[in-house]
Every structure is written in structure tokens, then in C-alpha cells.
Amino acid sequence: MSDAVPARVPESVAIIGGGLAGFTTAQSLRASGYTGTVTIIDPEGTPYDRPPLSKDYLAGKADAEQLGFVPADWYAENAVEVAPHRVDSIDPDSGIVRCADGSRTQAEAIVLALGGRPRMLPVPGGDLPGLHVLRTRADADALRGELAAGRRVCIIGAGLIGAEVASTAVDVGCEVTLIDPVKIPLTAAVGVELANRLHAMHEEHGVQVVEGMTSSITHGEEGYVVTTEGPTAGEFPADVVLVAVGIVPNTELASTAGLDVDNGILVDPAQKTTHPRVWAVGDAARIRTADGILLRRHEHWESAMRSGETAAASILGRDLPRHGAAWMWTDRYGHHVEAIGDMTAGEPVVRTDNGSPSAEFRLDADGTMVGASAIDPGTTIRAARRIIDRGIVVDQVQLADSSVPLKKLAR
Numbered sequence: 179m180s181d182a183v184p185a186r187v188p189e190s191v192a193i194i195g196g197g198l199a200g201f202t203t204a205q206s207l208r209a210s211g212y213t214g215t216v217t218i219i220d221p222e223g224t225p226y227d228r229p230p231l232s233k234d235y236l237a238g239k240a241d242a243e244q245l246g247f248v249p250a251d252w253y254a255e256n257a258v259e260v261a262p263h264r265v266d267s268i269d270p271d272s273g274i275v276r277c278a279d280g281s282r283t284q285a286e287a288i289v290l291a292l293g294g295r296p297r298m299l300p301v302p303g304g305d306l307p308g309l310h311v312l313r314t315r316a317d318a319d320a321l322r323g324e325l326a327a328g329r330r331v332c333i334i335g336a337g338l339i340g341a342e343v344a345s346t347a348v349d350v351g352c353e354v355t356l357i358d359p360v361k362i363p364l365t366a367a368v369g370v371e372l373a374n375r376l377h378a379m380h381e382e383h384g385v386q387v388v389e390g391m392t393s394s395i396t397h398g399e400e401g402y403v404v405t406t407e408g409p410t411a412g413e414f415p416a417d418v419v420l421v422a423v424g425i426v427p428n429t430e431l432a433s434t435a436g437l438d439v440d441n442g443i444l445v446d447p448a449q450k451t452t453h454p455r456v457w458a459v460g461d462a463a464r465i466r467t468a469d470g471i472l473l474r475r476h477e478h479w480e481s482a483m484r485s486g487e488t489a490a491a492s493i494l495g496r497d498l499p500r501h502g503a504a505w506m507w508t509d510r511y512g513h514h515v516e517a518i519g520d521m522t523a524g525e526p527v528v529r530t531d532n533g534s535p536s537a538e539f540r541l542d543a544d545g546t547m548v549g550a551s552a553i554d555p556g557t558t559i560r561a562a563r564r565i566i567d568r569g570i571v572v573d574q575v576q577l578a579d580s581s582v583p584l585k586k587l588a589r
Contacts, residue, residue, distance in 0.1 A: 187494055188286030188455075189214045192275050194265050194431070196220030198227065198479060199460025200291030201247050202486030208256045210494055216258045217283055219275065222314065223262040224250065229479060231318040232342040233509055237349060238322065242315060268435050270453040287493050290432055290443055290451070290458040291486070294425030294477070299334065303395030306402075310420045312339055324418045327351030332404050332416035334392050336363040336377070338508050340422035345510040348383050355414050356380055357388040357406055367506065368551040369521045369538035371528045375553065379511050388414065395419060427462040427475065440464065442475045448492035449485055457492065459485040478506040502567035503549075505559070516559040519549035519566050529580045536580065545571040561585040 191207060193200045196218050204216050218225065226245035234240040243250075253260055263277035268288055275283040296311035298304055310321045321343075325331065331347045333340045336358035347354050365373040380387050390406030397403075402416045429439040438444040438452045442464025449457045460482045465473040476482075484501045491498050503519040524540040529552075537558055540549035546569055550562035561584035565572060568588075576582045 187212070187214070190273075190285040191216050191287045191289060191493060192273070192283050192285035193218045193289040193291055194220070194268070194275065195289075195291030195293055195460065196222060196225035196260070197291055197293050197460055197482065198225075198247070199293075199463075199482040199486045199489075200289065201225040202483045203289050203291065203457075203459055203489050204258050205248075205256075206487045206490035207493065208258065210490060210496070212490075212494060215285070217261055217285065218258060219261045219263055219265055219277070219283065221262060221264040224253070224260055226315060228313075231315065232312055232339050233346060235315070236312075236318050236322050236325070236343065236346045245315065265431060268431060268456070270435055270437070270456045273455060286455065288456045289489055289493075290456065290462065291460045292428035292431060292443070292458075292462040294427045294461045296421065297424045297426050299392055299395070299421055299423060301392055301394050303397070304421075306395055306397050308397070308402075308419075309395070310418065312343065312420065312422060313425070321418070321420065325350045325352055328353065329417045330401070330415060331355070331418045331420065332357065332402065332414055333420045333422060334358075334404065335420075335422035335424070336360070336380075336387075337422065337424065338364070338367075340420070341376070341380070341510050342508060343420055343422065344380060344385055345383070348385060348511070352418075353386075354380075354384070355386040355388060355404075355416065357390060357392055357404065357414070359389070359391040359408060361389050361409075366522050368515065368517045369526060369540065369549070371526065371535040371538050372515070372551050372553060375535050376510065376513075376515065379513070383511050386414075388412070425461065425477065427464075429462060432456075432458065432462075438466075440472060444472070447488075448498055449489040450492060457489040459489045476504060478504065480505045503563060505563065513553055514555070515551070515553050516555050517549070517551035518559050518563050519547070521549040521551055523548045527574055527577050529578060531580060539572075539577055541572070541574065541577075545574065547572055558584050561588040564588040 267276045273285045331352045332355045334357045388410045390408035390410045393407045394405045404414045427442045432443040433439045443458035444466045461477045464475045505518045507516045524542045527539045529537040537552035547565045552558040565588045572587045
């Protein structure tokens with residue numbers, strides 16, 4: 179994989195994809211004083227934020243205008259062109275980007291911010307018309323149109339999207355069934371103790387939780403029937419079915435252009451692909467280290483933003499930004515959850531609030547914190563970020579004591 183810095187700063191940059199990573203690349207270029215041509219090409223047009231799609235936007239508490247990363251006039255004020263086209267192919271050598279409508283753009287640097295598409299279920303009925311997914315604003319619009327009090331909603335997948343939609347659907351008054359083959363989802367993201375508490379919230383709010391593998395989906399006069407196998411085998415009727423079982427990275431454009439792909443578009447730590455004029459960012463990018471190790475793709479908001487910042491610096495031939503521990507968040511049933519770092523490493527230290535776990539920390543053998551998660555965290559995760567990034571060794575007894583402010587341990 180090439181890691182050579184361009185001999186000069188490119189005079190034009192074409193960014194294919196208007197999600198957070200693509201937008202951040204454009205924003206970072208302009209914030210760094212770049213004066214060349216910047217074009218964002220995306221069939222959806224103006225970039226917008228996706229986390230609200232499963233929460234406030236789905237609930238009708240936010241409109242399309244509120245999803246924008248920046249006010250609409252930012253693009254003209256910063257000379258960033260937004261081209262609402264679907265890209266068919268790229269030619270890395272010439273820098274030509276060909277669109278489905280016959281138009282084309284030529285740029286000296288190309289950034290692939292292609293994101294991913296919802297993973298579908300490889301089971302009988304997994305491709306039935308009318309099944310919902312949630313990735314775009316159009317997906318959210320379609321799902322929102324079917325949520326109403328008393329409707330039976332079956333959600334397949336209890337990860338972040340599935341859990342958030344379950345919470346939103348309950349607020350609307352739907353009867354919700356949540357199906358997942360994993361007994362306690364999200365343990366790798368927030369730790370075992372908090373994952374247990376979060377998953378228990380579903381039943382506390384009237385959701386029927388099913389531990390099982392979906393084996394088929396059928397549709398008849400009375401709606402859908404989702405059949406499961408496993409610990410909770412059965413048939414579950416529904417008026418609405420949402421499939422929320424992760425995403426597949428969009429790598430086809432890169433593969434056809436001759437770039438290396440392997441469950442993602444392979445990039446070096448500077449987000450550069452195997453072609454020196456092409457970068458990749460966001461959910462579709464996967465880092466391959468100098469010694470050939472393939473890292474896990476990150477599909478969280480902050481990771482996408484950071485990859486765009488890194489790509490912009492790389493394009494400009496500048497020092498790459500130094501990023502600390504990775505951060506994520508989610509919301510459900512009126513609670514805000516945050517996590518930072520690695521919640522699978524080290525040993526756990528748990529804080530409780532009225533007998534329930536409120537925060538979980540992961541410590542290496544020497545007392546160095548490597549991960550933290552919290553429910554309704556206040557400043558806890560902000561302090562944990564400081565502790566992790568600075569390599570501060572903390573006292574386990576004080577760490578477990580909820581009366582000790584974490585910021586005190588971050589000094």
C-alpha cells in the first residue's frame with residue numbers, strides 16, 4: 179500500500195458520499211485553508227446527520243432541515259459544490275468520476291465516503307416487499323409512516339439501531355417485539371454490566387424480548403409472521419417488520435476501480451487506498467497497518483468524523499491529527515449512554531447507583547484505564563477520556579466509589 183505524500187497539493191477534490199465522513203473531509207479541507215475545488219457527490223444531495231433517524235426524526239420531533247450538519251448556506255459560503263448524482267465508476271489514474279446520468283467530474287484527488295447498506299436476512303422471506311431497513315432519511319420516512327399506536331412492530335436485531343427504534347416505537351404506542359440471537363447485545367460496546375441493564379430496559383417498557391435466530395418471514399392477509407429458532411422459538415405476528423442486523427460496506431466502486439478491498443476499502447493510517455490519488459473514509463474504509471494487519475472497521479459517528487479529518491490532512495500533505503480513544507453514544511427510553519475506549523480489554527470496575535450499575539470501567543493490570551461506559555454520564559466519560567488518553571493510573575477503590583467525582587481522578 180502506497181504511503182507516499184503527493185508531490186503537491188491537488189487542485190481539486192471530489193468526495194463521493196455525503197455522510198459524516200465525506201462532509202467532514204470537505205469541512206476540514208476548507209478549515210485548513212484549502213482553496214482548490216471541492217465537490218461532494220451524493221444522490222441524496224445536501225449532507226445530513228443520521229443518528230437522529232432512529233430517534234427524534236423517526237418520532238417526528240425533528241424535521242429534515244434540522245438534520246443538516248451545517249446551515250444550508252454554508253456550502254455556497256465555503257465554495258463546496260454539492261452534486262446530487264449517483265456515481266457509476268471512477269478512473270483513479272485520470273481522476274474522472276462518471277455518474278449515472280451521464281455527467282462526469284474530474285479531480286486530482288478522489289475521496290470515497292461510500293458508507294454501507296443495510297444487511298438483509300438470508301432466510302426465506304428475507305426479501306419480502308414491505309420489510310423496512312433504516313439507513314437513509316427515505317428509510318426513516320417510510321418507517322415513520324407506519325408507526326402508530328397499537329400497531330405490532332417486530333424488530334429483528336437488538337443492536338444500537340434496533341434498540342433505539344424499539345424505544346421510539348414504544349413512545350409512539352406500538353406493541354414491540356425485539357428479536358436477537360444474542361442473549362445480551364452490546365457487551366463489547368458498553369461492557370457486560372451496563373449491557374445487562376440496558377437490555378433489561380426493553381421489558382421494563384413493555385417490549386417482548388425474544389432470544390432467537392430468525393428462520394423465516396411470511397406475509398398474509400393479517401400481516402407478517404416472523405418465525406424464530408433457538409431459546410425462544412416461536413411465531414411472532416407483526417404489522418411492521420424492521421430488519422436491523424448491521425451493514426455491508428459499499429466496496430463495489432472501489433473494487434471495480436482496482437483498489438484493494440476486504441470487508442471494506444483497504445486504507446493506510448492516512449486513509450489512503452492502494453492508489454495514490456484515492457482516499458477512503460467512514461464506514462466503508464478499513465485500515466491495513468504497515469505490517470499487513472487488518473483492523474476492525476468502526477461504524478460509529480466519531481470514527482467517521484476522525485477519518486475525514488485524517489484524510490483532509492493527508493491530502494494536504496500535513497501532519498496527521500492525533501486522535502485519542504474512540505467514543506460512541508446511544509439513547510433509549512429517556513436515558514443517554516456513552517462509551518469510550520476498549521470495553522473488551524482489561525478487568526471491569528463497576529459503579530452503582532441505587533443498586534444498579536451506572537458506569538463500568540476497564541483497567542489493565544497496572545491500573546491504567548482502557549475503556550469506560552456510563553448511563554446518563556454527566557461528565558464521567560469526558561473525565562474518562564482524559565484518564566485514558568493521558569495514561570493515568572487510577573485507584574480501583576476510588577474508581578468504584580460513585581461518591582468520588584471521576585474528574586478528581588483525572589488530575
